[in-house]
Amino acid sequence: MNALHTYQALVAAAERRAVAKTTRCHVHLSARPLVLVGYHLAGDPGALLALMWGTTREEEPRCIVVPEPRNRDLRFDALAAFATEFLAYLSEFEHRDEAGMCLDAPQLVVPNAATADWLGGIVGRFTRNLRADGDGPVPPSVPLAGKHLSFFGGFMPGSSLVLVATDALTAHWQTGQLPSEDLNLAALLGWIDPPVGMDGPEAARDGEASPPAGPDSDPNWDADVLAGLIQEWHAADSEASQAAIRRELEDEIREQLSPAWVDCWRALDRLNSLPAANHLSSRWQSDRRVWSNHCRRIAEGRAYFRNIPTPVQDATSLRVLEARTEGLQREMAWDDPLVMAAVVASGEALAGRVIAVDPDRRTRNVNGRAVRRPLITIEPTLEFTRPTGTTLFLSTNPGIALEVLPSDASGLIQAEVLTGANVSTTIGRLPSLGDEVVLSPYGTPEFYQRSNVEDIPWTHQQNFEDDSQESQ
Amino acid sequence: MNPVDAASAAREAIWATVATGTRSTLVDSPPGAGKSTLVREIGRRARRRAQVPIIVQTNDQADDMVRGFISDQERGAPAVQVGRLHRDGYVPPGDLGGLQELTFSKSINDLHDSNVIVATAAKWATVGLDRSWPFAIVDEAYQMRSDSLLPIGVMMESLLLVGDPGQLAPFTFADDTRFRGRPLSPVETAAATILTTQPATARLVLPISWRLPSHAATLVSDAFYEIPFTAGTEPHQRHLRRGVIPLHRGRAADAVNSATRLGWAYIELDDLLMPQTDPEAIAAIVDVVRELLEADITIEDEYGIRGLQPSDIAVGVTHRDQRDHVRTGLQQARARTGVPVDEVVVDTANVLQGREFEIVVVWHPLSGRRDASEFHLDAGRLCVLLSRHRQACIVVSRGGIREQLAGHAPTEPVWLGEMAPVLDGWHAHLTVLDHLVQHAV
Numbered sequence: 009m010n011a012l013h014t015y016q017a018l019v020a021a022a023e024r025r026a027v028a029k030t031t032r033c034h035v036h037l038s039a040r041p042l043v044l045v046g047y048h049l050a051g052d053p054g055a056l057l058a059l060m061w062g063t064t065r066e067e068e069p070r071c072i073v074v075p076e077p078r079n080r081d082l083r084f085d086a087l088a089a090f091a092t093e094f095l096a097y098l099s100e101f102e103h104r105d106e107a108g109m110c111l112d113a114p115q116l117v118v119p120n121a122a123t124a125d126w127l128g129g130i131v132g133r134f135t136r137n138l139r140a141d142g143d144g145p146v147p148p149s150v151p152l153a154g155k156h157l158s159f160f161g162g163f164m165p166g167s168s169l170v171l172v173a174t175d176a177l178t179a180h181w182q183t184g185q186l187p188s189e190d191l192n193l194a195a196l197l198g199w200i201d202p203p204v205g206m207d208g209p210e211a212a213r214d215g216e217a218s219p220p221a222g223p224d225s226d227p228n229w230d231a232d233v234l235a236g237l238i239q240e241w242h243a244a245d246s247e248a249s250q251a252a253i254r255r256e257l258e259d260e261i262r263e264q265l266s267p268a269w270v271d272c273w274r275a276l277d278r279l280n281s282l283p284a285a286n287h288l289s290s291r292w293q294s295d296r297r298v299w300s301n302h303c304r305r306i307a308e309g310r311a312y313f314r315n316i317p318t319p320v321q322d323a324t325s326l327r328v329l330e331a332r333t334e335g336l337q338r339e340m341a342w343d344d345p346l347v348m349a350a351v352v353a354s355g356e357a358l359a360g361r362v363i364a365v366d367p368d369r370r371t372r373n374v375n376g377r378a379v380r381r382p383l384i385t386i387e388p389t390l391e392f393t394r395p396t397g398t399t400l401f402l403s404t405n406p407g408i409a410l411e412v413l414p415s416d417a418s419g420l421i422q423a424e425v426l427t428g429a430n431v432s433t434t435i436g437r438l439p440s441l442g443d444e445v446v447l448s449p450y451g452t453p454e455f456y457q458r459s460n461v462e463d464i465p466w467t468h469q470q471n472f473e474d475d476s477q478e479s480q
Numbered sequence: 481m482n483p484v485d486a487a488s489a490a491r492e493a494i495w496a497t498v499a500t501g502t503r504s505t506l507v508d509s510p511p512g513a514g515k516s517t518l519v520r521e522i523g524r525r526a527r528r529r530a531q532v533p534i535i536v537q538t539n540d541q542a543d544d545m546v547r548g549f550i551s552d553q554e555r556g557a558p559a560v561q562v563g564r565l566h567r568d569g570y571v572p573p574g575d576l577g578g579l580q581e582l583t584f585s586k587s588i589n590d591l592h593d594s595n596v597i598v599a600t601a602a603k604w605a606t607v608g609l610d611r612s613w614p615f616a617i618v619d620e621a622y623q624m625r626s627d628s629l630l631p632i633g634v635m636m637e638s639l640l641l642v643g644d645p646g647q648l649a650p651f652t653f654a655d656d657t658r659f660r661g662r663p664l665s666p667v668e669t670a671a672a673t674i675l676t677t678q679p680a681t682a683r684l685v686l687p688i689s690w691r692l693p694s695h696a697a698t699l700v701s702d703a704f705y706e707i708p709f710t711a712g713t714e715p716h717q718r719h720l721r722r723g724v725i726p727l728h729r730g731r732a733a734d735a736v737n738s739a740t741r742l743g744w745a746y747i748e749l750d751d752l753l754m755p756q757t758d759p760e761a762i763a764a765i766v767d768v769v770r771e772l773l774e775a776d777i778t779i780e781d782e783y784g785i786r787g788l789q790p791s792d793i794a795v796g797v798t799h800r801d802q803r804d805h806v807r808t809g810l811q812q813a814r815a816r817t818g819v820p821v822d823e824v825v826v827d828t829a830n831v832l833q834g835r836e837f838e839i840v841v842v843w844h845p846l847s848g849r850r851d852a853s854e855f856h857l858d859a860g861r862l863c864v865l866l867s868r869h870r871q872a873c874i875v876v877s878r879g880g881i882r883e884q885l886a887g888h889a890p891t892e893p894v895w896l897g898e899m900a901p902v903l904d905g906w907h908a909h910l911t912v913l914d915h916l917v918q919h920a921v
Contacts, residue, residue, distance in 0.1 A: 165655075319664045323627035326652065326659065326666045333654040355757075355801060374571070395807035414811070456602075458631075459609045465633030466503070468626075468664055470677050 012353035013182055021184030024207040026199040030180045032344045033282035034336075036168035036292040038115035041276070042097050043069075044127065045119055045268045047225045047261070049077040053130045056083055057225065057234075058261040059090050063097065065273040071265070073258045075241040075250070084146045087135060091153035098156060102303055113292070113299035116160055117171045117276065119193045119221035119268045124172050126223040128161020136313055152306070158313045159302045164329060166291045166336035169299065173275040180279065185212060193221045193271045201278055221268035233260050287339035319468040320461050331453070338450040342403060348446055352390060357448040358400060358412075358421060360388040362439050369424070380431065381424040382438055384410070386445065388421055399426070400447035405437055407452050423447065483688045483712040490686050491518055495525060497682045498615075498640055504674050504681040506621065507642045510709040511700065511867035512691020512836060515642050519619050520548050522640060524560055526615050527595035533616040534598045535632055537623050539566070541834055543573055545598050545619065550579060563594030565603055601628040609634045618642065618670060620834055625650040626673040627666035643671050646704040646867070646903070647833050648860035661895035672899075688712040691836050691870050695743045703911040704863040704903060713782055718743075720788075720839075720871050723776030732767035734921035736775055739839065739872035746916040751879035754848035757805045761847055764876050765795055766809045768841050769821045779838055779871060790823035792838035796865040798845040798856065803828055806843070829864040840869040844877030846909065852888040857905035862912060875916055885909055 009017075016027040040063050049055035055077035062069035070093060072086045101114045118124045135154030138146045163170050178190050183199040190196050194215030202211035220226050225234070237257045244250045305311040317325065341348045341357075351357040364385035373379045394412060400423065402408040408428030415421055429437040439445050491514075497505050509515040519534060526532045536542045542564065549562045564572070564584045572584050583594055588607045591597050601624055609631060616636040618624065621643035632639070652667050659665045664673055674681055689697050690712040697711035720740040726733050731747055738745035747768070749760055777788040797803050803826055810822040825837065829845075842865040845856045855861075866873060885906060 316662060319626070319666065320630060322659060322662070322664075322666045323630050326627055326654070326656075329654045329658075330652060355804075393808045394804045396811055398804065414815075456606065458605050459607070461609065461630045461634055463634075465630060466677075467629050467633030467639070467670075467674060468677060470663065 010350045010354055012350040015353075016182040017184055019184075020182055020199065020208070024184070024209055025202065026181040026183045026208060028180065029182050029346060029350075030282065030340075030344050031346045032285035033279050034179060034285045034288065034340050034343070035171060035176050035279060036115070036284075036288055036295065037171075037276060037280055038112075038168075040064075040100070041115040041117045041171070042094075043117045043269060043272045044123075045222055045265050045272065046123065046127070047222045047265065048126065050224060050227065050230055052077070053126055053223070054134055056086060056131070058258075058265065059086070060262070060265045060269055061090070061093070062269070065270075069262075069266075069269055071258055071262055073254060073261050075254045075257055076238055080144075084150060087131075087150050087153070088147040091147070091149035094153050094156065095149055101299065104300065108300065108304075110296055110300040110303060113169060113296045115169060115171055117173065117272050119172075119272055120174045120191060121172050122191075123221070123223050124163075124170055125161075128157055128163075128170065132157030132159075132161050132313075133315065155306060155311045155313065156302075159311070162325075164332045166332050166339075167295050167298070168292060169295050171276075173272050176279060177275055180282065183212075184208065192216060193275065194218050194267060197271055197274055197278075201274060218267045219264040221271065222265065225264065229260075229264060285340070285343035287343050291336075291339070318464055320464055323461070335453065338406075338453070341448060341450055342406065348403060348448060351448055351450075352446065355390075355393060357403070357446055358386065358388055358392045358394075359390065359446045360386040360392075360421065360444070362441055362443045362445055363387050363420070365438060365441055367435050367438055371424070381426070382430055382435065383413075383422060383424050384439060386421045386423065386447075388419070391419070392421055399451075400449060401451040402428075402439065403446040403448045403450070404439075405429075406448075406450060408437060409451060410447060483710070487514060487686065487688050487690075487712065490684070490688075491521060494518065494640075494684050495522060497684060498522060498526070501638070502680075502682050503638045504678045505640045505684070506671055506674060506681050507640070507684050507686060508645050508707065509642060509686040510646065510689045510692075510697075510705055511644060511863075512689045512870075513686035513709065514688075514690055515619065515644065515686065516545060516548050518686065519545070519617050519640075519642055520552055523549075523596045523617060524552075524558060526617075527560060530614050531594065532596045533604065533613050533636065534596055535601050535604055535616060535618045535624075536598065537601060537620045537834075538831075539570065539600060541620065542566070542598050542600055543576065544834075546576060546582065549596070550576070550582065553581065560595040561593055563591035563597040565591060565597055565599035565607070567603060601632065604635070605631040607635075611635055612637060614638065615640070620644070620647075621671040621674075622647050622669045623650060623833055624670035625652075625666065626664060626668040626670055629670040629673055632670075639674070641671055641674060643669075644834075645671070645706070646700075646860060646863045648830055648858065648864055661897040663897065665898075685709075692867060693718045693743055693869075693871060696867070696869065696873065699912070699915050700863065700867045703908045703915075704859055704867075706903070717780075717782050718871055719780040721778045721780065723778060724774065726771075726775070730767070730771075731921055732764070732771040735768055735874050736771045736777075738919055738921050739874050740775075740777065742919060743872045744916070744919040745872070745874040746920045747874070747876045748879045748917075748920055749847075749877065751883075752848060753850050754878065756799055757801055758848045758878070761843060761876055761878065762802075762805055762809045765806055765841055765843060766813045766821065768874055768876065769793060769795065769810060769824055770813060770817065770819050772839060772841075773819050773821060781870065788838060790820050791825065793824040793841070794832060794835070794837040794839075794868060795824060795826040795841045795843070796832050796868065797826065797828055797843045798861065800828055802843060829861045832868055833864050835868060836870065837868050838871045840865070840873050842866065842873060842875045844875055844881065846877070846881050846884055848878040849884065852884050852906075854890070854892045854905075857888070857909065859903040859905040859908040862905070862908060866912065881909070881913055885913075 020027045044061045046059040047057040049057050057077045058073045060069045060071045072089050074082050074086045098114050101112050103111045132154050135150050136158050138151045140148040160170050174193050181200045195212040198211030198215040199208035241253045352359045366383040369383045370378050371381050396414045398412045400410050409426040410423040413422040523532045546564050562582050568586050612635050614637045618641045621641035656667050694711040694715045701708045722740050735745035735747050806826045814822045845861050
């Protein structure tokens with residue numbers, strides 16, 4: 009754990025309230041998000057019990073329940089009801105500009121990562137390939153919704169297409185409790201946004217007492233309420249009495265899921281109170297591009313999702329994942345002084361005041377040619393102990409690369425500009441005397457031209473024995 | 481059979497296998513068993529049939545490979561034209577400039593006349609996949625990630641993969657949850673991928689370590705290797721001699737004494753939980769390096785007698801911030817004392833893989849930690865650190881490693897469908913510790 013975050017966690021514990029880890033909001037917040045919470049039957053993630061969703065906090069959320077979660081007909085009826093509304097919501101985001109890019113993209117908001125994994129992973133996976141014809145047909149909306157859910161299941165770091173409330177909050181605030189305790193949205197919000205008259209830990213204990221945010225329901229409630237209602241539903245002898253029991257179950261479910269639904273909106277409010285970070289729009293732009301491509305594939309009937317991706321697909325997604333992970337880290341640090349402060353605290357970045365600038369300094373390079381290498385001298389705020397030769401980049405202009413020179417006993421750091429501000433046209437980008445600067449390890453990323461592998465080569469083709477037996 | 485004959489018999493067996501035209505051959509090699517020699521020899525033989533691409537993992541390894549070809553020729557090996565394919569902006573090392581048999585280029589189009597072409601896997605991924613070669617050699621196949629093998633597989637019709645199974649597996653800094661437990665996961669090693677997809681792969685071993693001295697080979701073989709190996713040299717062939725006997729005594733001096741006499745030394749600092757960049761550990765390492773350079777040590781080995789240079793010494797650490805702090809500490813010590821301690825190589829285990837030094841100072845991966853996580857327990861990490869030296873190894877650590885191992889509760893998830901590591905890091909650590917405490921100073 010980063011030194012600054014450890015300190016913030018201790019401050020949070022001592023002051024009994026969460027501490028801000030950022031000064032900016034690093035997730036995109038849609039004007040019209042779809043907040044989605046739900047339960048499945050205990051021990052059976054495939055058996056949907058209830059879903060609750062809506063796009064504004066004022067409305068009463070929509071809710072579906074399955075009075076007997078093991079009954080497949082009922083399960084798919086409920087999924088169809090959800091699918092219709094889900095597809096209607098998504099269709100709002102299909103308008104395109106002249107370039108063929110969707111004007112906006114949808115955003116799913118879920119309380120925790122477990123719900124996101126359940127909906128995008130399990131529910132998406134078991135519905136996306138269902139058939140609307142043949143034996144046991146399902147309404148066509150179900151597999152279509154399953155494809156969309158699967159799309160939302162494969163998100164990358166920095167993407168805001170799916171906003172996991174606990175993840176988003178812990179990226180912006182540090183609580184004084186354990187990271188595993190932060191997985192409980194109600195407890196986490198207790199630390200960040202305690203009700204009047206309560207401190208963080210009190211509000212967190214209070215939150216822990218409220219019904220779980222899903223996708224697993226409270227086992228006591230299962231035993232005391234759900235089991236009885238399911239039994240009654242089986243015992244009911246008329247459609248009218250079954251409908252009555254279904255309504256009763258829906259009321260119970262609403263009581264259980266409402267806290268999580270409200271908490272999702274509270275989380276959005278807290279995030280909304282922060283000004284948006286600079287690089288957010290470009291990340292959302294890329295989300296829109298991904299969404300546009302997905303819509304096109306759906307429209308053309310080409311939206312396929314493999315249960316096990318091919319090695320070529322895996323290699324591509326690993327490369328994207330690595331680039332996105334690094335990119336997000338970099339952009340957050342550039343955008344947010346408090347995030348950068350954590351990098352300074354770890355000793356990787358150098359913060360300080362410029363006390364001398366020599367823009368005309370020349371030295372000889374390895375080939376003996378005279379080159380312009382402007383020199384800046386910095387009085388560091390924190391002791392900087394990285395070795396001579398470390399390459400750093402100016403945080404306000406990451407195209408400028410500097411190398412740390414041998415230091416004397418004065419404690420001042422001298423750094424020479426390698427690129428980005430060493431010719432007459434760029435020399436103006438140098439910081440001025442008296443500027444507070446941060447030199448960080450985050451430079452402008454380099455792009456490499458790579459050849460794209462299309463077919464799986466022999467080194468990655470797995471021949472299973474039964475194939476060869478069949479061919480004999 | 482003496483070690484020299486055994487090693488050359490192993491090489492002949494490997495060539496015989498390759499010459500039959502097998503599609504994939506995998507050679508497991510312990511540290512310093514002549515892996516690079518094998519790659520060059522097979523390269524020289526196979527180039528008679530066609531140009532041979534050699535795929536390495538880092539630019540340092542590529543430069544070392546090129547150097548190997550040059551020095552082979554100086555010793556009388558048949559001349560080959562070596563092409564070194566590199567990225568734009570790469571500056572060839574000074575000692576490789578102006579050689580007739582060597583061509584540097586950033587484009588494969590300039591290397592038609594080369595008999596062998598050496599480049600990193602990352603560079604090979606850029607040459608355009610419409611080309612093809614009948615046979616290529618992959619060096620450090622246990623260090624190469626499966627996704628880097630994809631473009632190689634497209635271009636090369638058959639492969640000889642050579643690697644050290646005891647080394648650190650490749651990794652990603654990204655969250656790799658979605659790839660775990662999958663067949664042919666992109667974060668697997670290239671060697672594991674080939675073994676999965678090509679069950680007919682011929683597997684051979686190099687049985688003798690030329691690098692490790694006899695007193696280290698047994699330990700490293702026992703602790704880290706499934707297939708045992710032995711040292712190629714006799715104990716009397718390798719020696720360190722001190723020129724200067726210091727008047728002052730201290731742990732650093734004792735450690736250097738122990739290392740020169742027995743080939744091992746273990747400095748155990750007080751048992752304390754410390755941050756990753758433990759200042760006392762850094763100070764101890766700096767002292768040891770300074771003592772090594774001031775002791776006027778002479779190296780004796782099968783090649784002759786010479787003085788110990790700073791570049792013969794490496795400091796192996798676990799984390800990059802440890803590397804930076806040790807480098808800074810050495811730079812400050814040089815400024816203070818004038819001893820060129822900052823000229824020794826300081827790097828993480830990942831970067832030191834495949835490299836060789838006379839003396840290695842190791843900062844124990846578990847030193848001062850509260851948690852013995854999977855990362856720090858990784859047998860490969862310790863194995864790399866303890867198998868880089870030809871003469872002696874000095875380990876610096878906080879005490880309490882044994883308690884830490886005993887109290888360690890594994891917290892990492894178990895991935896279904898993933899093969900358990902052949903080696904248990906926990907057990908390897910204990911074996912090494914049992915050995916080290918005998919050399920505590």
